[in-house]
Amino acid sequence: MTRNINYDLIRLLGLLIIMVAHSSPPGWIFQLRNFGTPLLVIGSGLTYSLIFASRKLEIKAFYKKRLPKLIFPAWLFLTFFFLALYATSVVSDFEFPFSNEKVIESFLFMGGIGFVWVFKIYIILSLITPLAVYLDDKVNNNLKYLSSLLLLYIGYEIAVYLITPLLTGVYSTVFNSIIFIAIPYTILFLYAFNLPSLKKISIYFISISSLFIFIVLAYLKYTEAGYFVHTQLYKYPPTLYYLSYAFFAVNVIYLILRNIKISNDLTNSIVIWLSSNSLWIYLWHIFAFYIWKFASIGEIDSIVPVFVGKIFFMITFGIVFTHLQNTLLNRLPIENTTWKNKLLPLLTNKK
Template identity: 35%
Template sequence: MAGNWEQEKREVTFVQPVINRIEKTLDKERDIRFDILKTIGLVCIIIAHVRPENNILFDIRLFDVPLMVITSGTLYYYSANNKKISFLNYLQKRLPRLIVPVWLFLTFFFISAYLIFLLLVKPYPFSYSRIIETFLLLKGIGYVWIIRVFILVAIFANPLLNLYKLCKSENRFLALLFFIYLGYERLFIEIKHLNLPSTIITQLIDDYLFYLIPYGCLFGLGIVLPKLRFKNILFISGFFLGIFLLLATFYYRSLGHFISIQDFKYPARIYFVSYGIFMSLFAFSGVDLICCKYNLSNNNHVLLRGIVFVSSSSLWIYLWHIFFVYYWQTLVVYLPKFASHFMIAFSVITLGAIAVTYLQKEIISRIITKTRCGQNHSNLLSMLLK
């Protein structure tokens, strides 16, 4: 969902990745570690939306969005580090590749919902204001707030990379990000204490500024991640684990019970962010170790090809999972009782989203390669399909 940054890195057309996928070969230029990490993040997000009966599993997977943002930062670094990229040209290419597929999907979602609820003889559940909020990537039907996060970090990706180059040191850049984040925490507390009335300004601060700064810092961490030594990763991971444990202990002693990390997610606060950084770096270290031990970069196993497909198609898989989640939860009352079991729901939703995405790409790739209309509009189709 963070985007196929490697495709931008190699500056190839849409047709070539399609050919690679049809031939069932892995691109040796890919860093398979981040395909695995993106897949882990996406699976964790789907777990959250399916809502497992086990609250422990729900809390453990709460590093999903930080992991996706950190991974996005790394992939952006790979694609842009040795290039002179115009800020405006980058936005002209990147933002439509995020926004247009989402709007296309939402149009289909709301129209199909009208038809489905008409067949069920039920009132249409979405008001005009809720539909507009969804297209603006605000609250709406939920689920789409993460797209707003990726749009915000995409806007500031180039300035962050330039800031990193200006610092001329990973340590100085990370220290600067840490102090920026501390400033955000202080600003958040001060504004909340003021209890300002709801205005356009306060809404912009709540919905944009308070999402940009923490996730921008995570994106910045991703930019330097490939250049960090293991001991640095271990130090950063341990440092944020310490912060998380101190806060968990403080909240437990103050309130007498464990406070869920989820309560500090909207917008992201230090309790949530520290856990997200620790778990993301732990996941990265584990994946890195496995990839080195089993030489996965040169392995053409079918499972790895599947992971690459999920990673490179993460945006559309995420969008289609919204469709399956919503209607599974809506129609589960008409299904046998066992259908409400978490593993059944998770399997149907995940595999359904992947299958529909695969069929969609197969159909459009055939249109591109076998029809004149598809060839004439290949760039547009590429943008829509991601």
């Protein structure tokens, strides 16, 4: 398989845009970048479509490799993160900021500290990858494929409208945190598998249609509320107002990035390293977020210089600590086969 650096860029950009949201950006920046999760989903779909275009997917082997690669690093980081904060609270006047419930929810990727939900998205995408590969292989008619996805999405919107008012307690959690998250992002993931086969004019049409829907909905909500309504309010669960803007943005970004040619070897290697290590960079940026927060640096939110400083600090912290982690672990004089072949690949980008 020939690696597609453009897909690396799309996945990396999706994760970075999500990290920007954690940097207290001004409202207009927060809205402009409010397509990070769909872009991450599209990037993942494009990557898997390329990988399994020339390789047979062995479902059991895929799950056995992919799911631990997602779950184990996140759990390990969370364990270190909570223990570090607890130890700090014991030896200082610092109060441990999380309840037992928050800690448990974090390990379940169901809320908690509020950052690890992205792993839930990755797990969902991994679970449906065999289905996506099968459909991509069996359905060769683009119109039929996209029409089926559109009908599925319409059914999802109807279900959200009818079912959401009836949900309470644990049912509300299951539907709003799992089912009504899995369905729209599954549709986006399936769309990504079909995206490389679409003609440019078709993608233009899809982008313009999505933008038109968003503008109409934005106008209707503006006339009702008297001010511009942010799409973030319609992200949990994702519905048409949020998704129409995001779908427009991700298609435009795909059109732009797919034509980029990176011939410089150094630039290529940097992009590949960042993309390959993006999940650990993301995890370490959580630590940076709380360092900034507890140092009281970020008391003033939504000010551009503060926002720029915060995102620079978090991304730099994530990159530096990921690099240090990779360097230290790869230099450990451990010859154990289990460590080298199973554990080390989970903790670094080493294959």
